[in-house]
Amino acid sequence: MQNLRLASKQLLDWYAASRRDLPWRRTRDPWRILVSEVMLQQTRVAAVIPYYERFLQHYPEAKDLAAAPEQEFLALWAGLGYYARARNLQRAARVIAERGEFPVGFEEIRDLPGVGDYTAAAISSICFGLPHAVLDGNVLRVLARAGAEKGDIGSSTVRVRLREQAQRLLDPRRPADFNQAIMELGATVCLPKNPQCLLCPWREHCAAKTMGLEHELPVKLSKREPVKLAIELLVVEKEGRVLLRQRGPAESRLAGFWELPEARDLPSAQRGESAGTFKHSITRHDYTIEVYPAAAGKAPKGFRWFGWEELEALPLATMTRKALALLPTRPSIPVSS
């Protein structure tokens, strides 16, 4: 990659011809871009689109989310994962609403809760034309291949190198297009497993391609053993209602979400015959879940009865949605809302 100017232009030309029409590419409203970028953190475009549309229908401006009850926006986020993002987004919305306007500089944007280096660079370039290069999973992969970087892209030294390269490549006159172009290249052409090199605007000067290393790079180390766990969930019914417990606000995951009780939490419940099993993975935990219909006397502390029609407006853990979907005679609860 000798001629950075040429490479940058080739990328921008390719992007102009190949860019996907995505909902957040039809606006430069920083609030909408913030919502999209937070949802896109570690989450694929296809998964985000329906959530993005629905979320912004409810909260078209920062002040709308700022005033929303937690259970309401969590229910709108349920199924998307990484729920701390939603809480941080509300905190950010409150900062913005209180200021009266969206912060304009990179540092001020970076200071918003839930906004790190990537998101601050994305917003400041896309909405305000500031020349900050983004460094996400796509950019790491594209640049590691283009420069035949053989170090682990998880290591900080390699990331610093690639960040500098991204910043050198960035066309300061068109930071918004450049950032989106290089991410688009990673998302649609420079794929992790089967890079589509024939379609790549950088095919002529990609070092990995030249060396025949496009399938070996980037190098990504450090994977850890998944933990296998078995869980027994109870569907306790009484007079057409089901028993749920709410996770505490201080719990590390799924705080504030409602879920079915585990058998070990209700030792006194009378259990029926198993309704079936399913698997569910969260981060490094692989659960095998067996579901039992059950009956119990009264709701223990921390539990509440819910009518089936109430569940839709509730932040329900996906594991609970899957378990409820297993039951034959129930009104269907959408597994992926």
Added chain:
DNA sequence: AATCCGGGGCC
């Protein structure tokens, strides 16, 4: 620097 946080789609 390491670890945790969800969930799903794709090869």
Added chain:
DNA sequence: GGCCCAGGATT
């Protein structure tokens, strides 16, 4: 069935 995704916060 493993891998990866428009990462960030916490320790």
